Amino acid sequence: MLKNFRPILIIAGDPKSIFLEIYFKSLKNNKFKNPLILIVNEKILSEQMRALKYNFKINKLDINSLDYKDLNNKRINIIHIPFNEKFISEYIYRSFEKALLLIKKDNKINLINGPINKKKILKQRFLGITEYLDFKTKSKGKTVMLIYNKNLSVSPLTTHLPLKKVHRYINKKKIINHVQQISNFYKKKFNILPKIGITGLNPHCESNFHKSEEKEVIIPAIKYLSKKRFKVSGPYAADTIFLRDKFKKFDVIIGMYHDQVLAPIKSIFGFKAINITLGLPFLRISPDHGPNLEMFLKNKSNPDSLIEAIRFLER
Numbered sequence: 001m002l003k004n005f006r007p008i009l010i011i012a013g014d015p016k017s018i019f020l021e022i023y024f025k026s027l028k029n030n031k032f033k034n035p036l037i038l039i040v041n042e043k044i045l046s047e048q049m050r051a052l053k054y055n056f057k058i059n060k061l062d063i064n065s066l067d068y069k070d071l072n073n074k075r076i077n078i079i080h081i082p083f084n085e086k087f088i089s090e091y092i093y094r095s096f097e098k099a100l101l102l103i104k105k106d107n108k109i110n111l112i113n114g115p116i117n118k119k120k121i122l123k124q125r126f127l128g129i130t131e132y133l134d135f136k137t138k139s140k141g142k143t144v145m146l147i148y149n150k151n152l153s154v155s156p157l158t159t160h161l162p163l164k165k166v167h168r169y170i171n172k173k174k175i176i177n178h179v180q181q182i183s184n185f186y187k188k189k190f191n192i193l194p195k196i197g198i199t200g201l202n203p204h205c206e207s208n209f210h211k212s213e214e215k216e217v218i219i220p221a222i223k224y225l226s227k228k229r230f231k232v233s234g235p236y237a238a239d240t241i242f243l244r245d246k247f248k249k250f251d252v253i254i255g256m257y258h259d260q261v262l263a264p265i266k267s268i269f270g271f272k273a274i275n276i277t278l279g280l281p282f283l284r285i286s287p288d289h290g291p292n293l294e295m296f297l298k299n300k301s302n303p304d305s306l307i308e309a310i311r312f313l314e315r
Contacts, residue, residue: 013114017291022303035071154261194251198234
């Protein structure tokens with residue numbers, strides 16, 4: 001019985017991703033304190049369990065009479081979501097709607113979601129799940145993507161934008177919100193004011209072809225934040241800030257676009273990082289990888305990022 005621990009809702013996500021495989025591996029090799037509740041289609045779960053040769057018993061929950069104190073992780077606790085292969089988007093949206101409904105009823109619940117195929121499911125309505133949850137919770141664009149590792153975290157100022165559009169979305173207000181959200185998170189969770197380094201947008205933080213974003217936007221934002229006593233510095237050239245002797249000076253590095261900071265942190269830490277959405281009324285985490293459709297049902301995927309996500313919420 002796990003009555004003293006908060007339940008963790010877990011959305012299985014894309015039905016043909018590696019997520020259920022890594023979920024089975026995580027349950028088999030770890031004893032988690034918090035009761036885990038998987039939002040998934042029961043048939044999809046059973047078929048993948050059989051294909052991957054796992055043998056967990058399923059505990060199907062009634063959303064109208066959930067009693068968390070009676071839950072344990074000896075079985076897979078599920079909330080069943082109907083599924084029609086022709087309407088995968090509807091299945092994903094229903095899963096999130098169910099999770100948000102439960103969180104609204106009990107704000108002590110936190111959320112983990114498996115990866116989804118953004119192009120196929122979000123269909124240009126939202127750049128990613130971060131933006132979708134920002135919209136659903138009326139967070140007014142204040143959400144921040146933080147790729148967290150205890151040794152170094154990174155945060156892209158823009159998320160899944162095409163590179164040609166990135167410069168249009170870089171502004172002083174956005175940088176200030178990013179630093180404030182990250183600093184508040186670290187202060188609340190770890191009781192520290194984090195040291196934050198900010199990259200430039202252009203190579204070597206300069207441009208010979210147009211107005212420099214560094215001079216026009218990034219440096220004024222850093223000066224403003226420094227006056228407000230945030231531990232922030234920069235802009236730094238993105239090609240050198242991730243050298244070992246430099247990145248160790250920071251708790252967090254904020255970059256101007258997605259791959260500018262995600263490629264280096266994955267090279268350094270592999271799957272030992274998790275994706276946290278800041279600025280929501282609840283804590284949302286996802287493993288730091290995509291659906292990886294090429295590895296579907298091959299039983300070769302690494303569960304470390306999901307294990308890190310669950311352990312983080314347990315702490």
